[in-house]
Amino acid sequence: xxxxxxxxxxxxxxxxxxxxxxxxxxxxxxxxxxxxxxxxxxxxxxxxxxxxxxxxxxxxxxxxxxxxxxxxxxxxxxxxxxxxxxxxxxxxxxxxxxxxxxxxxxxxxxxxxxxxxxxxxxxxxxxxxxxxxxxxxxxxxxxxxxxxxxxxxxxxxxxxxxxxxxxxxxxxxxxxxxxxxxxxxxxxxxxxxxxxxxxxxxxxxxxxxxxxxxxxxxxxxxxxxxxxxxxxxxxxxxxxxxxxxxxxxxxxxxxxxxxxxxxxxxxxxxxxxxxxxxxxxxxxxxxxxxxxxxxxxxxxxxxxxxxxxxxxxxxxxxxxxxxxxxxxxxxxxxxxxxxxxxxxxxxxxxxxxxxxxxxxxxxxxxxxxxxxxxxxxxxxxxxxxxxxxxxxxxxxxxxxxxxxxxxxxxxxxxxxxxxxxxxxxxxxxxxxxxxxxxxxxxxxxxxxxxxxxxxxxxxxxxxxxxxxxxxxxxxxxxxxxxxxxxxxxxxxxxxxxxxxxxxxxxxxxxxxxxxxxxxxxxxxxxxxxxxxxxxxxxxxxxxxxxxxxxxxxxxxxxxxxxxxxxxxxxxxxxxxxxxxxxxxxxxxxxxxxxxxxxxxxxxxxxxxxxxxxxxxxxxxxxxxxxxxxxxxxxxxxxxxxxxxxxxxxxxxxxxxxxxxxxxxxxxxxxxxxxxxxxxxxxxxxxxxxxxxxxxxxxxxxxxxxxxxxxxxxxxxxxxxxxxxxx
Ligand code: ADP
Ligand code: ZN
Ligand code: ZN
Numbered sequence: 217x218x219x220x221x222x223x224x225x226x227x228x229x230x231x232x233x234x235x236x237x238x239x240x241x242x243x244x245x246x247x248x249x250x251x252x253x254x255x256x257x258x259x260x261x262x263x264x265x266x267x268x269x270x271x272x273x274x275x276x277x278x279x280x281x282x283x284x285x286x287x288x289x290x291x292x293x294x295x296x297x298x299x300x301x302x303x304x305x306x307x308x309x310x311x312x313x314x315x316x317x318x319x320x321x322x323x324x325x326x327x328x329x330x331x332x333x334x335x336x337x338x339x340x341x342x343x344x345x346x347x348x349x350x351x352x353x354x355x356x357x358x359x360x361x362x363x364x365x366x367x368x369x370x371x372x373x374x375x376x377x378x379x380x381x382x383x384x385x386x387x388x389x390x391x392x393x394x395x396x397x398x399x400x401x402x403x404x405x406x407x408x409x410x411x412x413x414x415x416x417x418x419x420x421x422x423x424x425x426x427x428x429x430x431x432x433x434x435x436x437x438x439x440x441x442x443x444x445x446x447x448x449x450x451x452x453x454x455x456x457x458x459x460x461x462x463x464x465x466x467x468x469x470x471x472x473x474x475x476x477x478x479x480x481x482x483x484x485x486x487x488x489x490x491x492x493x494x495x496x497x498x499x500x501x502x503x504x505x506x507x508x509x510x511x512x513x514x515x516x517x518x519x520x521x522x523x524x525x526x527x528x529x530x531x532x533x534x535x536x537x538x539x540x541x542x543x544x545x546x547x548x549x550x551x552x553x554x555x556x557x558x559x560x561x562x563x564x565x566x567x568x569x570x571x572x573x574x575x576x577x578x579x580x581x582x583x584x585x586x587x588x589x590x591x592x593x594x595x596x597x598x599x600x601x602x603x604x605x606x607x608x609x610x611x612x613x614x615x616x617x618x619x620x621x622x623x624x625x626x627x628x629x630x631x632x633x634x635x636x637x638x639x640x641x642x643x644x645x646x647x648x649x650x651x652x653x654x655x656x657x658x659x660x661x662x663x664x665x666x667x668x669x670x671x672x673x674x675x676x677x678x679x680x681x682x683x684x685x686x687x688x689x690x691x692x693x694x695x696x697x698x699x700x701x702x703x704x705x706x707x708x709x710x711x712x713x714x715x716x717x718x719x720x721x722x723x724x725x726x727x728x729x730x731x732x733x734x735x736x737x738x739x740x741x742x743x744x745x746x747x748x749x750x751x752x753x754x755x756x757x758x759x760x761x762x763x764x765x766x767x768x769x770x771x772x773x774x775x776x777x778x779x780x781x782x783x784x785x786x787x788x789x790x791x792x793x794x795x796x797x798x799x800x801x802x803x804x805x806x807x808x809x810x811x812x813x814x815x816x817x818x819x820x821x822x823x824x825x826x827x828x829x830x831x832x833x834x835x836x837x838x839x840x841x842x843x844x845x846x847x848x849x850x851x852x853x854x855x856x857x858x859x860x861x862x863x864x865x866x867x868x869x870x871x872x873x874x875x876x877x878x879x880x881x882x883x884x885x886x887x888x889x890x891x892x893x894x895x896x897x898x899x900x901x902x903x904x905x906x907x908x909x910x911x912x913x914x915x916x917x918x919x920x921x922x923x924x925x926x927x928x929x930x931x932x933x934x935x936x937x938x939x940x941x942x
Contacts, residue, residue, distance in 0.1 A: 221256060221295070225269045234258075237288045237559030239276035252276055254284065256291045261913055282505065282522045285559055289520075292555055296916075298923055298939055299545030307545060308520045310501045311494065321362035322388045323376070325354045335384065346370050347379075349745070354385070357475070362387060367734075368741065406480060409448060413441050416587040417448040423585070424452065424527070424563055431554060433534075433579040434567040435829070436589030438798030439597060439762075442567045445589070446530050447480050449565065450511060454484070458527025458562075459510045463549055465538040466490060466515040467759050470737060474513060481511055488514040488521075491733070516541065516549035519556060526560040529553045533759070534566035534575060535791055546940055550575070569798060569829075570791045573784075573840065576833055577847040600769070600800035600807035602825045606816045607773075618704060618712050623770045623810040627750075631720055635805060636743070636765045637750045639713065640796045641706050641772040644726040644754055645669040648703025650676060650687065654696035659688070665894035670701040671728070672711070681898040709772060710752050717750070725753035758796040767807045769800040774813040774821055781893040783845040786820040790832045793824035844885070844908050846942050852907040852915040854922055855892065855938040861901045867926075867935040868903040874925060875907065879918055884909050915941045 224242055226234050234240065236255050244251040250273055262269055290304035297304075325332060336351040349369045353360055365371065379385050409417060416434060423430050436442045450460045464473060469489055477485050486500050486509045503509050505522040512521040516539050519529070531539070531553055539549035550566065557564040566575055566584070579586040592598065605620035615621060630637050649667035651658040658667040661678035668676035674687050691699050704712075710724045723743055730736040740761060743751045751757055751766075777789045793811060801807020813821055823832035841848040856871060858864040868889045876886065885908045892902030909915050919939045926937040 221291075222253070223259075223263055223269055224272045225262075225266075226258075227271045230272055230275060233275045234272065235558060236292060236555060237285050239284070240272050241274040241276055242272055243270050254288045254291070256288060257295060259913065282524050285556075286520065286522065289552070289556060289559065293545045293547055293552065296551070296941075297545035297547050298919055303544050307517075307541075307547070310498050310520070312498060320389070323350075323354070323360040323362055323365060324386045324388050325358055325384070326386055327384055329355060346375065368738070406447065406451070407444055409444060410441065410591075410593060412589050412591060413445050413448070413593070416589060417445050417452075419585070419587060420449055420563060420565065421452050427561075429557060429561045429563055430585050431557070431564040431578075431583070432566065432585045432587055433571055433575050434565055434587045434589070435571050435576070435579075436567065436569060436587075437592065437599070437827070438569045438795070439592045439594065440569075440589035441593030442532070442589060443476065444593065445587075446532070446565065446567065447477070449528060449530070449563075450481065453527040454481070454510055456527060458525045459504075459523035460512075460528045460530070461518055461521055461523070461526065461553075462511065462513045463516060463518055463529070463531045463539070463553070464513060465533050465536045465759065467538070467736075467756060468533060468761070469513070469515065470740065470761070472762070477511065477513060484510040486512055488512065488518055490515070519549055519552055526556070526562045528563050528565065529557050530565045530567065532567050534568045535570055535572040536759075537788075544938075546938075570794045571829070573787055573833065573836055574847045576829075577837065594804075596804045598801060598806060599827055600797055600809045602797055602809045602811065602827065604811045604813060604816050604821065604825045607812055607814050617716070618709060618772060619716065619770075620810065620812050623812065624716070626768050626808055626810060627717065627770070630768045631717060631749055634749075635767040636746070636748075636763060637768045637770065638757055638763075638766055638796075638799055639709060639750060639752045639770045639772060640755070640758055640792075641704070641709050641752065642754055642776040642792065643669075643703075643705040643773075644707070644728055645677065645679070645705035646672045646707040646711075647701030647705060650699055650701050652691035652694060652696055653698040653700065655691060655694040657691065657693045659692065659699070663896070663899045665896040669705065672707045680894065704773075706752055706754060713750060713752060720750050721748040722750045722752060723748040725751060725757050727754070727756075730756070755792060758792060758799060761799070763799065765805070766799055767801055767805045769796050769807070769809045771796050771809070771811045771813075774811050774824075775815050775818075778815060778818060778820065783840070783843070786818075786836055786839070789818075790820040790824050790836075793821065794827060794829070797824065797827060849908050849910055850912045850915045850941060852909075852919055852939065852941045854905045854907070854919070855902055856905075856926075856932070856935050857892075857900050857902040857938070858935045859900055860934055863934045864901045864903045867932050868905060870929070870931050871922060871925070872905055875905070875918060875922060878921065879914075882909065882914050882918075884914070884918065912941065 234255060236257060238255050239252055240255055241250045242253050286308045290301065290308045293299065294301050294304040332351055332355050336348065336355065339347040339351055346369050350371060353365065380387065420432055434442055434445060446462065453460050466489060474487055486503060488497055488500050501521060504512055512518050531550060534550060541547050553564055575584065578584045603622050605622050607620065610620050627637055647670040649658045650670050659676060660667050661681065661683050663683055664678055664680045666678065666680055668678055670687065671677055676685050676687055690697050706724055706726045710722055713722055723739055725739045729739065742748060744763060746765065771793060774789065774793060777792060778785055797809040800809050811821065811825060815821060819835045820832060845851060854871065856864050856867045872889055887906040889903050889905045892904050895901060907915065907918060919941055922939065923937060926932045
C-alpha cells in the first residue's frame with residue numbers, strides 16, 4: 217500500500233534543500249508518525265485539494281548511497297516513461313554476473329620512439345605491409361593487445377618471432393586485465409585551448425566552482441575542438457575528487473576516440489560497450505562503485521554507472537537518435553542524464569555541431585547555458601565548399617546516371633590527386649523495390665506493410681522483419697515476366713562506381729557489410745590506412761569519424777530522409793547533410809561537398825548547403841510552432857498494436873472516445889487515430905493516437921490514466937500499449 221507516490225507540500229525553509237533523490241522526513245498516516253521517503257519528482261500542480269496536503273518535516277541529513285539514488289532514478293523513470301518498476305530497476309542496476317580470469321598476452325615494444333621510427337622507415341622501404349602497421353601502432357601506443365592486434369594487422373606468431381629474436385619486442389603473458397581499454401597509451405600533454413575553447417571551458421568551470429549544477433549546450437561546428445573542451449572540464453572535475461560519465465553514440469565509440477581520452481587520463485578511464493559480455497560489463501560497473509576508476513565512457517547505458525560522487529555528465533553528439541531507448545522504459549538519455557545530474561548536484565554538458573531543435577530551444581529560453589565554438593580548431597582546416605546539384609536538371613540535360621556532372625568531375629579530379637572520397641546513400645541493398653511494369657504492383661513483404669528491397673545476391677529482403685524470398689521470375693500478382701528493380705541503394709551505387717571509375721579502389725559500409733563482429737572498425741581502419749579511394753555507405757559513415765585525407769563527400773540522394781512521415785524529418789535531413797559535409801576537408805586539404813537532390817529549394821537543404829544551423833533552426837521552429845509540434849507544444853503519442861487488426865481498431869476506438877470523454881475539460885487537441893507508418897510490421901497492426909497540449913503535466917496524467925484503462929478493460933486483452941510524451 218505504501219509502494220506508491222505521496223504528495224507533500226515543501227515548506228519555504230526546506231525549499232533550497234529538497235530536490236529529486238533527497239531523503240526526507242514525512243508525516244505519515246493518521247498518527248502522523250515521521251517516516252523516511254525519497255523525493256521522486258517535484259511539481260507545481262497538486263493532485264489533491266491543497267488544504268489536504270501535509271508539510272514535509274525535514275531533510276534527512278544521512279548521505280544517500282548510490283544504490284538508493286539508483287532506485288530513486290528507477291522510480292522517476294517508471295513515472296516518466298510509463299514502465300514497470302521491475303523494468304526500470306533492471307535498466308538502472310546491472311545484473312550480477314561473473315567473469316572468469318583469463319590469460320592475456322600483450323605486445324611490448326623494447327625500443328625507443330626513435331629506434332621504432334627507424335624500423336618503420338626500413339619496413340616502408342621493403343614494403344612489409346604488416347610490419348609497417350605494427351610499428352605505426354607501437355609508435356602510437358607503446359603496448360598492444362596481442363590477439364586484437366594480430367587479427368587486425370594480419371600478424372601470426374611466426375611473423376612476430378623474428379622481431380622477438382631481434383629484441384625489438386616482447387610478448388608478455390599475464391592474468392587478463394580487468395581494464396577493457398586494451399593497450400597502454402603513451403601519455404600526451406593537453407593541447408593549448410584556443411580563445412573560444414577557453415572561454416567555453418572557463419564559463420562552465422566558473423559555474424561549477426560557484427556550486428551551480430547547470431545544463432550546458434556546447435554548440436560547436438565539426439572539428440571546432442569540442443572534445444578538447446570536454447577533457448578540460450573532466451580534468452577540473454577530477455581535481456575536485458568527483459567522477460565523470462561521458463556518453464558517446466556506440467557507432468562513434470571507436471578505438472581512436474577512446475584512446476584520446478586514455479592518453480590524457482590513463483587507467484582511471486573505463487569503457488562499456490555492446491561488445492563486452494554481461495560479466496565484463498558488471499565488472500566495469502563494480503570497479504566504478506569501488507572507486508577504481510573516475511571516468512566512464514559508453515553509450516546511453518553508461519548513464520547508470522554507480523559513481524558515488526558524480527560531478528559531470530557529458531553527452532557528445534546529443535542530437536543522435538541512439539540516445540533514445542527502444543525498449544521499455546523508453547527513456548531518452550538526455551532527460552535521464554539531467555535527472556541524475558540534478559540528484560548529484562552535477563553539471564551536464566550536451567555537445568553537438570547540429571543540436572536537436574529541443575535542446576537549442578531550451579538554450580534559447582535560458583534553461584540551458586549556451587556555449588558556441590564557431591571556428592575549426594585546426595587553423596589550417598577550413599569548412600568545405602558545398603555544391604547543390606538539381607537531379608531534375610541533370611535528367612533534363614540527358615544525364616541519366618547516378619552521378620551528377622559536378623560530382624563526377626570532382627571525383628575524377630580527386631582520384632588523379634590520390635585524395636579520398638566518401639559517397640553517402642541513405643538506403644542499403646541494391647534497389648529500392650521491385651515492381652511490375654504490366655500491373656504496376658510492387659512486391660511486398662507478407663508480414664509488413666512495406667515493399668521488399670532487392671539485394672545483389674538475387675534475394676528480396678524486408679528491412680523491417682528480415683523476411684527473405686528469392687527474386688521471382690514473374691509478377692506474383694498478374695504473372696507478367698516484366699518485373700524489374702527500381703530505385704537504388706548502396707550495392708548498386710558500389711557497382712556503378714566501380715563501373716564508372718574502374719581505376720578506383722572501393723569499400724562499402726552498411727548494415728550488410730558490418731553484420732560480423734568487428735567488421736565496422738575493420739572497414740574504417742582500412743579506409744583510414746588508405747587502402748581504398750572511395751568509401752560508400754549509409755549514415756554509418758557520416759558519424760564523427762575523422763579522415764584527414766577525405767576531400768570530397770557526395771550525398772547521392774539528399775531527399776531520401778526528407779519525406780519520412782515524421783515531424784522530425786527535416787531535422788534528420790539537415791543533421792545528416794551537415795554531418796556528412798563535416799567529413800570533407802578535416803585535414804589540411806580543402807574539401808568539397810556535392811549534395812544531389814530533387815528538392816534544391818527545401819530549407820533543410822539550403823541551410824545545410826550554407827552550413828548555417830541558425831538559419832535552419834529558425835525556419836524549423838517556425839514550422840513546429842505553426843503545426844503545433846514539440847518543442848512548441850507537448851505531444852503524447854499512444855500506440856495500440858495487435859496481431860488482430862480488428863482488435864487494434866476496436867481498442868483504439870474505445871481509447872479515443874474514452875480520452876475525449878474523460879479529459880473534455882483539459883483542452884486537449886486530439887489527432888487521429890491514424891495507421892502507424894508502416895501500418896503492419898511483423899504481422900502486427902499498429903494504430904496511433906496523437907494528443908497535443910501546452911502542459912506536459914497534463915499529458916503525463918493522460919498517459920497514466922490511459923495505461924490504467926488498458927490494463928483493466930477487457931477490450932484491450934490482445935492489444936499491447938505503448939505511449940511516449942515528448
Ligand atoms: P570536435 O569534437 O568538435 O569535432 P575535436 O576535439 O575532435 O573537434 O578537434 C578537431 C581536431 O582539432 C582534432 O584533431 C584536435 O586534436 C584538434 N584540436 C582541437 N583543439 C585544438 C587546439 N586548441 N589546438 C590545436 N589543435 C586542436
Ligand atoms: Zn504484375
Ligand atoms: Zn517484413
